[in-house]
Structures are given as C-alpha cells and as structure tokens.
Amino acid sequence: MRRVCLTLPTHRACAGTIAAVGEEAAYGARQFGVEVHLLVLDSSAAPVLDRHREAVAALPPSPGVTVHHLDEDEQRAFLREVTVRSGAERELQDRLLDLLLPSRVSYGACTDRAFLIAQALGCTSVHRRDSDSRYQRLDGEPVFPLHQELTYLGQRADVAGKSATRSKLPPGSEGRRVAIAGGSFVGEMSVDVAEIRELDPDTYRELVGLSLPEGSPQIWRNHLIDASFRGAGDTAFSGDRTTLAPISPMHVDMCNIGLDHEVYRRVPLPPATDTIGSDYFLLHLTHNAQLPGLQHNRHIVNFHTPERRTDAGFLAYQLRFAKFLLSKTYLNAVYARTAAAGDALLDGEGHLRASVVAGFVRESVGLDRAENARRMDVLDRACRRLGDRYTTVADTLADRRSRLLDEARDDMADFALLMDHWEALTGASAEVGLAVTR
Structure with a gap:
C-alpha cells in the first residue's frame, strides 16, 4: 500500500492546527486508500509541548492513519543513529547532526528532518503544512490540498495531463513523473512586511527588490515585487482548477x-538558520530542471500567531528577513546556474543530479562579499527611515553586521556539505526505520 508523510513542523503553540491537519490525514487515508503517517516535529518549549501532546492524544483514531509526535530529544536520537549508519566519520557525524537539528530556527532543516523520517517510514511523498495556517471551506467542508497532491504526485505527466484543467508542459517532459504539487495561501500577507509596505511603499519596494536577480x-x-509575499490574494475557493507545468516558486x-x-531523497533544503525563504530551494530547482509539477487552487488560509505581533517576534522576523x-x-x-543547466540537471532517468547542484552551491561560496555589504547598508538606511521600532532593527543589524555577512556565506558552505552526504543519509534513514508511535 502506498505510504505518504503529512508533516507539521512547529516551534510554537498550534493545537488547533494539529487537530485540523489530523482531519486532513484522515481524509487522505479514507479517500485514497493510502497509509498516511502524520508527523508532528515539535521544537516547542515544555508548556507548549505538553499542550501539543494533549492535542495529539485527542486526535480520533482513523483507519490508515499513524501519528508520530517527536520532540527534539526524540528527533536527535533518530538523527544520531542515521548519521552513524550513514558511514560518516565521527567528527562529521556531529557536524551533520548540528546542521539537521540546529539550536536556532531553520525552515530548511526542519523539513530535511521530515524528509529523512519519511524515508525511514517508507513513504513515497512528503506533504508539508505550517502552524500558522488553516483550511478554506466549501459548502461547510474543509478544502484539503492533500486531495490534489495524492491525485497527481508520482503520476506520469502524459497521464496527469488528461485530468488537469490545463497543461503547459515543455516538449519532451511528457514521460516524466509529477515531482511536485502545490498551492499558495489566501488571507494576510506576512504581517511585518505588510507593515513596511503600509509605512513606506517605496522602502518596501527597495527592500523586496533586493531579493531579485541583479540586472x-x-x-x-x-511585477515580481508586486507579487512577492502576496500569495493568491483573497479569492475564495469555488472549485478545482489545476495546471500541469514546471511550477514557479512565486x-x-x-x-x-x-x-x-x-x-x-536526492537533494535536501539549505539548513540555514534564522533565514526565511531558505526552504524554497527545491521549488526553484525542480522548476529550472523543468520537472512536471501540478499547481492547484486549494489555497491554505494564512494567519499570524500572537507571538508574531510581540516586539520579540517582530525583531526575530526582521532579522530573518535581513538574512x-x-x-x-x-x-x-x-x-542562474541551474536555470542555464536545464536538462543537464537530470540524469538519464530524469532524476536530479545532486553532484551538479552541489557544485553550483559550492562555487557560490566564493562570491565577493561587497554586494552583501552594500545590502547591509541599504537595510540600515531603510530601517532608520522607517523609524520607531525599526530603529532597533537597524541597531541590531549594525551590531551583528560582520557575523551576519559571515553566516550568509557559511550557510552555503554548510548546504554544500549536507548535499555531499545527503544520499548516504537518506539511505541510512531507510535502513534505520522508525518505531510506530500510534
């Protein structure tokens, strides 16, 4: 029977989301006859962790659904066994463990852990949700993205094209399998970036423009600045629409x-810490490799947890935005290198060539830091122009300037290192397995 992993990484209170994702897991098992492994990767502090354990225990038993709720100690024990089994030298084992389970927030590393555990569970796909999201409803029923993901993932593109609303496949990709399926979000855009736009639209455009390729x-x-951080707007779901094509990360x-x-199982996500957007790497890679994807309109409803509206939460997000x-x-x-490579990113069977990608990442480490020094100057001026609590952001960035410049470079070196050992880690995960928790 097909096994899939529906994962919810979290480091903050989200008992309601756990219950909602539990419903989605039950729906997937019921409608598609698959085994759904619901994986909650929990980095929350003790009081919140206890509430999450209660939320998981309260999930009604559902045929075909197995629930795994792992705190950081349990995740670390699994990863330790995997790094040892991977054959890496002892000193490198510790380094890989630190990259996969850092002490600071890492959007890429938490998803990498889900990938490894999915391998251990024998799953053929990973489906990620976040703690600050809810589902749309139609005629009183929740609209689950898992429906489209299970329908299309792994299916040959020429077969998938027969049921998709439209197909925009590049020539020659019809025999490849659908590698990715995704939708966006509706509702609030990022609360902190939205505030910048409200305070000073020109400063917003200047900062968001830094995320785009030069020249x-x-x-x-x-167009990209206008579309960034906006999701799918606020259009309510009224029926399925799907497009089969290499998916744009936007x-x-x-x-x-x-x-x-x-x-x-071939390429991980960057384990960069305190860096939003670091988990989008595989979206760019599959798009540039022209792998078939399925874009759907079962958009999730975005909202912001109370922590995001505190001064501490605000500062933490602004620093992650700067990184x-x-x-x-x-x-x-x-x-740019992967886009130019195109089909050369794939082997004869249409699978990603990790060594080629790792080479591009490693070469980027040698880029001149002058560009990022200029970006730090732009950030400083922008934050001081915005004033109020953004002045604190500017002061913090100034205090950490040298460290942040080093981290941005070192994050890429760490990513290349992890990629070098990734297939050994995914193979070791499959050998180690994971005990069933419920």
Missing part, C-alpha cells in the same frame, strides 16, 4: 506543498 528588466522586477507556498521522494536578503546574493547565483 533583470525593470518591468519584470516590478505561485506556491511551503505551507501547501507535496514533494515526490525522487526529489527529496533572507543576504542569502539571495548566493542563491540567485545558484538559480
């Missing part, structure tokens, strides 16, 4: 994504 046409840049969100194992803008200097260089 791109202004009309194209304007049109899907990582809270609403499903990936086939042939993608994530995102620094990371894009390196990532955009890699994306």
Whole structure:
C-alpha cells in the first residue's frame, strides 16, 4: 500500500492546527486508500509541548492513519543513529547532526528532518503544512490540498495531463513523473512586511527588490515585487482548477506543498538558520530542471500567531528577513546556474543530479562579499527611515553586521556539505526505520 508523510513542523503553540491537519490525514487515508503517517516535529518549549501532546492524544483514531509526535530529544536520537549508519566519520557525524537539528530556527532543516523520517517510514511523498495556517471551506467542508497532491504526485505527466484543467508542459517532459504539487495561501500577507509596505511603499519596494536577480528588466522586477509575499490574494475557493507545468516558486507556498521522494531523497533544503525563504530551494530547482509539477487552487488560509505581533517576534522576523536578503546574493547565483543547466540537471532517468547542484552551491561560496555589504547598508538606511521600532532593527543589524555577512556565506558552505552526504543519509534513514508511535 502506498505510504505518504503529512508533516507539521512547529516551534510554537498550534493545537488547533494539529487537530485540523489530523482531519486532513484522515481524509487522505479514507479517500485514497493510502497509509498516511502524520508527523508532528515539535521544537516547542515544555508548556507548549505538553499542550501539543494533549492535542495529539485527542486526535480520533482513523483507519490508515499513524501519528508520530517527536520532540527534539526524540528527533536527535533518530538523527544520531542515521548519521552513524550513514558511514560518516565521527567528527562529521556531529557536524551533520548540528546542521539537521540546529539550536536556532531553520525552515530548511526542519523539513530535511521530515524528509529523512519519511524515508525511514517508507513513504513515497512528503506533504508539508505550517502552524500558522488553516483550511478554506466549501459548502461547510474543509478544502484539503492533500486531495490534489495524492491525485497527481508520482503520476506520469502524459497521464496527469488528461485530468488537469490545463497543461503547459515543455516538449519532451511528457514521460516524466509529477515531482511536485502545490498551492499558495489566501488571507494576510506576512504581517511585518505588510507593515513596511503600509509605512513606506517605496522602502518596501527597495527592500523586496533586493531579493531579485541583479540586472533583470525593470518591468519584470516590478511585477515580481508586486507579487512577492502576496500569495493568491483573497479569492475564495469555488472549485478545482489545476495546471500541469514546471511550477514557479512565486505561485506556491511551503505551507501547501507535496514533494515526490525522487526529489527529496536526492537533494535536501539549505539548513540555514534564522533565514526565511531558505526552504524554497527545491521549488526553484525542480522548476529550472523543468520537472512536471501540478499547481492547484486549494489555497491554505494564512494567519499570524500572537507571538508574531510581540516586539520579540517582530525583531526575530526582521532579522530573518535581513538574512533572507543576504542569502539571495548566493542563491540567485545558484538559480542562474541551474536555470542555464536545464536538462543537464537530470540524469538519464530524469532524476536530479545532486553532484551538479552541489557544485553550483559550492562555487557560490566564493562570491565577493561587497554586494552583501552594500545590502547591509541599504537595510540600515531603510530601517532608520522607517523609524520607531525599526530603529532597533537597524541597531541590531549594525551590531551583528560582520557575523551576519559571515553566516550568509557559511550557510552555503554548510548546504554544500549536507548535499555531499545527503544520499548516504537518506539511505541510512531507510535502513534505520522508525518505531510506530500510534
């Protein structure tokens, strides 16, 4: 029987989301006759962790659904066994463990852990949701993205094209399998970026513009700036619409994504810490490799947890946004290389060639840091122009300037290192397995 992993990584209170994702898992098992492994990867502090355990215990038993709720100690024990089994040298084992389970927030690393555990469980796909998301409803029933993900993932593109609303496949890809399926979100855009736009639209456009490749046409840049952080707007779901094509990262969100194992068992996500957007790497890679994807309109409803509206939450997000803008200097260089490579990113069976991708990432480490020094100057001026609590952001960035410049570069070196050992880690995960918890 087909096994799939529906995962919810979290480090903050989200008992309601756990219950909602539990419903989605039950729906998938019931409608598609698959085994759904619901995986909650919990990095929350003790009081919240206890509430999450209660929320998991309260999930009604459902045929075909197995629930795994792993705190960081349990995740670390699994990863330790995997790194040992991978054959890496002892000193490297510790380094890989630190990359996969860092002490700071990492959007890529938490998803990498889900990939490894999915391998251990024998799953053929991973489906990710986030703690700050809810489902739309139609005629009183929740609209689950898992429906489209299970329908299309792994299916040959020429077969999938017969039921998709429209197909925009590039020539020669009809025999490849659907590697990714995703939708976006509706509702609030990122609360902190939205505030910048409200305070000073020109400063917003200047900062968001830093995330785009240098030298791109202004009309194209304007369009992407307008579309960034906006999701799918606020149009309510009224019926399914699907497009079969290489998916643009601008049109899907990582809270609403499903990936086939042939993608994530070969290439991981960057384990960069405190960097928003670091988990979008595989979206760019599959798009540039022209792998078939399924874009759907079962968009998730975005909202913001109370923590995001506190001063501490605000500062933490702004620093992650700054690191995102620094990371894009390196990532955009890699994306340019992968876009130029196209089909050369794939082997004879249409699978990603991790060694080629790792080479591009490693080469980016040597980029001149002058560009990121300039970006830090832009950030400083922008935050001081915005004033009020953004002045605190500017002061913090100034205090950490040298460290942040180093981290942005070192994050890419760490990513290349993880990629070098990733297939050994995914293979070891399959050998180690994971005990069933419920």
